[in-house]
Amino acid sequence: MDNNEFNEYNQEPRQYPRQNSQRPRKRVSKETFRKRQFAALCVIAFLVLLFVILMAKACSKKPSSDSSGGDAVPAESQTTDVNEEASTEDPAATTTVTTTTTAPIIDPSKAGAIKLDKYTVYLEVGQAPALALITEHPDGMEEADEVWSSDHPEIATVDEWGHISAVSPGTCYVTVKSAKDPSLEATVKVVVAGEPSLEQTANNTTTTTTTKEPQSARAEAPAPSKINDPKAHYEGDVLIVNKSYSLSSDYNPGGLDPTCSEWFNKLVQGAAEDGINIYLSSGFRSYDYQSQIYNNYVGIYGQDTADTFSARPGHSEHQTGLAIDVNIIDDSFRGTPEAEWIAAHCYEYGFILRYPEGKQSITGYKYEPWHIRYVGTEISYALHDIGPDATLEEYYGIDSKY
Numbered sequence: 001m002d003n004n005e006f007n008e009y010n011q012e013p014r015q016y017p018r019q020n021s022q023r024p025r026k027r028v029s030k031e032t033f034r035k036r037q038f039a040a041l042c043v044i045a046f047l048v049l050l051f052v053i054l055m056a057k058a059c060s061k062k063p064s065s066d067s068s069g070g071d072a073v074p075a076e077s078q079t080t081d082v083n084e085e086a087s088t089e090d091p092a093a094t095t096t097v098t099t100t101t102t103a104p105i106i107d108p109s110k111a112g113a114i115k116l117d118k119y120t121v122y123l124e125v126g127q128a129p130a131l132a133l134i135t136e137h138p139d140g141m142e143e144a145d146e147v148w149s150s151d152h153p154e155i156a157t158v159d160e161w162g163h164i165s166a167v168s169p170g171t172c173y174v175t176v177k178s179a180k181d182p183s184l185e186a187t188v189k190v191v192v193a194g195e196p197s198l199e200q201t202a203n204n205t206t207t208t209t210t211t212k213e214p215q216s217a218r219a220e221a222p223a224p225s226k227i228n229d230p231k232a233h234y235e236g237d238v239l240i241v242n243k244s245y246s247l248s249s250d251y252n253p254g255g256l257d258p259t260c261s262e263w264f265n266k267l268v269q270g271a272a273e274d275g276i277n278i279y280l281s282s283g284f285r286s287y288d289y290q291s292q293i294y295n296n297y298v299g300i301y302g303q304d305t306a307d308t309f310s311a312r313p314g315h316s317e318h319q320t321g322l323a324i325d326v327n328i329i330d331d332s333f334r335g336t337p338e339a340e341w342i343a344a345h346c347y348e349y350g351f352i353l354r355y356p357e358g359k360q361s362i363t364g365y366k367y368e369p370w371h372i373r374y375v376g377t378e379i380s381y382a383l384h385d386i387g388p389d390a391t392l393e394e395y396y397g398i399d400s401k402y
């Protein structure tokens with residue numbers, strides 16, 4: 001034991017007297033220093049690694065918690081939320097509101113549910129075909145909600161009713177959206193052909209002049225081209241379709257006569273200049289479609305009553321592509337500013353009010369302030385000169401009886 005103690009003691013100078021003797025102390029301290037240095041480096045490295053791991057965890061946690069609510073939120077709706085709240089609440093509160101607000105998710109089945117009759121329109125410079133393009137409004141959307149716009153108005157403009165006017169050659173896109181729900185939209189590609197620059201300016205001037213002309217001077221709306229149907233009955237240039245004269249069941253022009261369409265556009269523009277909104281509610285109707293309408297009315301009212309306001313198939317002017325029902329197709333249209341404007345001005349654009357009031361025994365139909373027929377200005381002015389209630393039957397001395 002003693003020996004051991006002694007030995008221990010004797011050994012001490014080798015191990016402990018580092019402070020006393022310089023040489024061994026230096027050697028030992030160098031080793032220890034290296035060990036300590038290594039240990040310190042390990043600790044630092046560990047701490048750095050720990051710090052990095054913690055930071056990485058902290059960073060990755062933040063965005064993932066945002067994305068649970070934020071990914072589904074479209075950028076637009078976030079902006080809207082912030083704008084709505086920003087005025088009353090501090091930014092921190094706004095952010096909270098933004099992330100917790102349920103985003104209005106756009107239903108893809110609803111988007112684009114506005115149905116159009118065509119998705120590409122070919123025009124020439126100066127043409128304004130006043131197309132009533134929408135064939136179906138989605139649920140909850142009305143005509144009044146339509147917001148029309150053109151991405152290049154220098155190529156084609158569009159008015160609040162969707163009437164497209166060609167301005168200069170090029171291609172642009174006309175879009176209609178719902179004012180209530182802008183996710184409901186439809187787009188029409190508009191291709192405008194024509195001479196550029198000088199010609200274009202001249203055309204624009206001409207268009208402006210012609211649309212305003214009917215206000216002061218007589219416009220020259222031509223009679224429409226004659227149709228190719230062996231049953232068609234003409235008086236002069238005027239196709240007659242009434243209870244006495246009908247069309248073949250297979251006569252189907254597929255749409256409005258182009259001249260009629262062109263002049264209806266001008267009528268709409270002229271009305272708009274007077275602050276009147278005229279729009280097409282029913283244009284061309286096929287033989288089969290008229291059969292459905294007529295048979296439906298016969299089922300409800302009986303044939304005698306149905307015959308006073310609905311044409312039998314083959315006897316409808318709508319099958320000609322030359323008749324248009326404007327705005328509201330029922331008695332509530334009577335006496336409205338729109339009905340009065342139509343009665344007073346449609347002849348300026350080559351149209352006549354086909355079934356005037358008090359002429360049921362002559363035309364075969366009761367008063368229809370919404371139904372106009374295109375005949376061209378030669379005939380429309382001739383009838384207008386006779387009187388506001390003049391009819392084709394009286395003018396040509398023909399009947400309208402089944």
Ligand SMILES: [Zn+2]
Nearest residue numbers: 323324325371
């Ligand atoms: Zn009609």
